[in-house]
Amino acid sequence: MKTLLSCLLSVLASLACLQAAPKDWMPQEQDDTQLWWQDGPPRILSIKEPPPSAVLCIKHGSELLRFDTQTMKPLDGEWECSLQHEGKTYHCTGHSTPADTFLQPVRFVESGRYFQRVVIEGLTFADAERRQWSGQARLEITAWPDRIAFRLESDPEVSLTLRWGAMKAAGTGSVFIGKGCGMPEAVVESELPVVVDPVLACHRLALPEKAWSNPGRTFYPSGELDRTDRWKFTLRNDSEKEAVARVMFTQEKHLPITGFTPMLCDDQGRPTGILVQLSKNWHRSEAKGSILHEGPWFHGFAWVRVPPRSRREFTLQMVYARYGGVYAASLAQLCLIGWGHNQFWDQAAIGSFGESICFEPGRVQRRCFITDVRPLLTLTHEKDCKPWGWAENCGGGDLLMWKGTDGAWQPFHGTRVDYRSHGPCLTHASYQEDSAGGEISCRTQVSLPRSNDHLRVFFHLRYDVHKPLHWQRLAFFQLGADFYNDTPARLAAVGDARDMKDEWRPKFAKDEFDRQCMPLKGEQPWISMHGVEPEARPHTPAMASRGLIVRSWKAVLGSAAAGPHASFFCTEWGKGNHRTVAELSPPPEVHELLPGDYVEADLEFIVLPADASAYYGTDAPLKEALSQDANTWRLVQREAAGNALRAHVASGTLTNTYPVRVAVAADQSAELTLRGGLGHLPVTFTGLSSPDAHQLLVNGMPDTFWQTDWDAASQSWQMTFNVPAEGTQPVHLSFGKKN
Secondary structure (H helix, E strand, C coil): CHHHHHHHHHHHHHHHHHHCCHHHHCCCCCCCEEEEECCCCCCECCECCCCCCCEEEEEECCEEEEEECCCCEECCCCEEEEEEECCEEEEEEEECCCCCHHHCCEEEEEECCCCEEEEECCEEEECCCCCECCCEEEEEEEEECCEEEEEEEEECCCEEEEEECCEEEEEECEEEEEEECCCCECEEEECCCEEEECCCCEEEEECCCCCCCCCCCCCCCHHHCCCEEEEEEEEEECCCCCEEEEEEEEECCCCCCCCCEEEEEECCCCECCCCCEEEEECCCCCCCCCCCCCCCEEEEEEEEEECCCEEEEEEEEEECCEECCEECEEEEEECCCCCCCCCCCEEEEECCCCCCEEECCCCCCCCCCEEEECCCCECCCCCCCCCCCCCCCCCCEECCEEECCCCCECCEEEEEEEEEECCCCECEEEEEEEECCCCEEEEEEEECECECCCEEEEEEEEEEECCCECCCEEECEEECECCECCCCEEEEEEECCCCEEEEECCCCCCCEEEEEEEECCCCCCEEEEEEECHHHCCCCCCCEEEEEEEEEEEEEECCEECCCEEEEEEEECCCCCEEEEEEEECCCCCCCECCCCEEEEEEEEEEEECCHHHECCCCHHHHHHHHHHCCCCHHHHHHHHHCCCEEEEEECEEEECCCEEEECCCCCCEEEEEECCCCEEEEEEEEECCCCCEEEEECCEECCCCEEEEECCCCEEEEEEEEECCCCCCEEEEEEECC
16 A cells, blocks of 8 residues: 555656746756855955955845854844853854964855855853853854854863854754745755755765776876766655755765866756856865865755655766866866865866866955966976876966055955856856945956867956046956966067067066057957976976967946057066066056946967977867967967857857857757867857757757756756867857757
8 A cells, every 4th residue: 555655656746747847946046155255355465454344245045144253243133152161151252363374264165156154263252251261162154045054063062052133052062053944845865875964954965985997097097088977866845835955965085176077967867957066175284284174075066946746856967077078177166274274266177187277266365366277288397297187387367456556456345256157068157346445346257168179268357437446557357467477488479360469578677567558459369478488497397378368348448448458567576586467458548447437358368388298188280289389479379360250140149259159049049150260169059948958960960068057047048069160161050959
């Protein structure tokens, strides 16, 4: 009888699942979280004055928690954080402030679309006579879109009390309070071990911990380049109300930690468009000792709406070094606990051979947004160096850099990130921040495509001026940064898609311009920093040349239309250690930005091996170009001209030329022909009514490797492919519903 009833319930659940539309399973606009410092990070390189507050903002769904990390209490609602020891009551008064940044007490563990976790260590407590408690305590704050929670822990274990508004908990050693929206929780079943975590309010699914075969002892196993792993799990809702599934995938060992992408697919292995938040950490320090939440670990978070009386099988697909034979792109929030500073850090990779490019939104360590940068598929010159490992660092760069008329660097407030896609075809993150006085707001979108030749990074900038802005120095983008510019490039050049306009050797100087406010003219104007001097970095000579291509530019500066201009600023890091920073700057006649002014630009940042013999990639056109023109401006001009695509659209609407974006027609189709191109061209089709009913034919052949992303604002999906360029031959793309 029970067996018959179970079968009947299963059939009913399957029927309900069939009736539920795909959109019913998708997150909505309010189903997200964000974390940011209200007035900027508490500590930034070379900035002596702390920000006016140390308030953390945690957005969870439609609600916002503002928590003062100095006084250790929320700005809203009654709060108590206390302990009892030897008959006395001690109240939390703040936290310790160690000088060692490794022990920075406000530590970001996970931060992304669905889940935030902040741990504040070294809490201080005092009694009524201001006598200090001598033990150790920490406060953990966690947030999902539909809930917020606090956990207080102590060592040694003493009586603790935690209260916020109507919520209160008392206990010994560890207490917990939390509130949610009251949605029922879905049932999670899997071939993987499933554990209900009541503190983190999720189901934890542990991925297998099994060592990979690596007979060549390379950083990434050469025999596993095309490996993809898959695991099944099921979400079920037996109630009459919509439920939610909070799922956390975990792994600590035996995974290529520097580059991989978790994808949530259906039971047939087709991407659903439901994002899996990618948080990870590989940092630890034997010299500093063990620390809570140090690496290595991977934590992936999914937040899924489950319709009433429904059941659905999913596949977690893990893409590693390559996806469809092309090196995959990935973007992750990288936890810095075990390294130091313990703040925001985003790490992107092509393949799984170390970092490709990193971003530090708070600009804490080097006072710049772009940090570590490394060329793709490039050997170092270390003895016995093998492929599939880390390349040398050529990092440093920034978005808007503003020094006031007094020469003081101007920090930004409210810097936050919206992770829209973690890969593997094209990553996408959006950053927003505002100047401290509200003079200018900055919105930047960053994408990284999968690639078989070299590293490309796409930036879309939008800066809006709200109050008059004056400066001693102003850059809309920096290639290299004042405190981070690892590449000793001794030659600079500017040009366009047709040719080089000027090449010269910047002077050696400290904190002064070599050239200023040069107009960048022509189609697809570019800047090249090359002529890398190996002798300036004798221990790491296999470095890279870099280029910046202005793919589009619209600006009103000083109430007048303005084109892009370039400046070149000289720095000296210690005696004789000279570098040059290339900047996009205002025109020479503009000395003030006015309300209503703006800059909107599409930039392509490229990184190329400076030594042809160090490149071990198999892309034949790039290998030939490197053999002739490595470490020169010609490779930047090649990219500027080569990917100045010409698109003829027969069906659908072209909304961006490169990367290619096409909005499908009313019948859900698109047809276009591309001419030109280098490498693999990212092509995205938007406005889709279904995540799994379409296909792309490339010159008549189906492309079976794609990523799907969900846009909650438009209630539609989009699919991204990476189409191989055919040189001088046109590429015909036909996209539509499957027959």
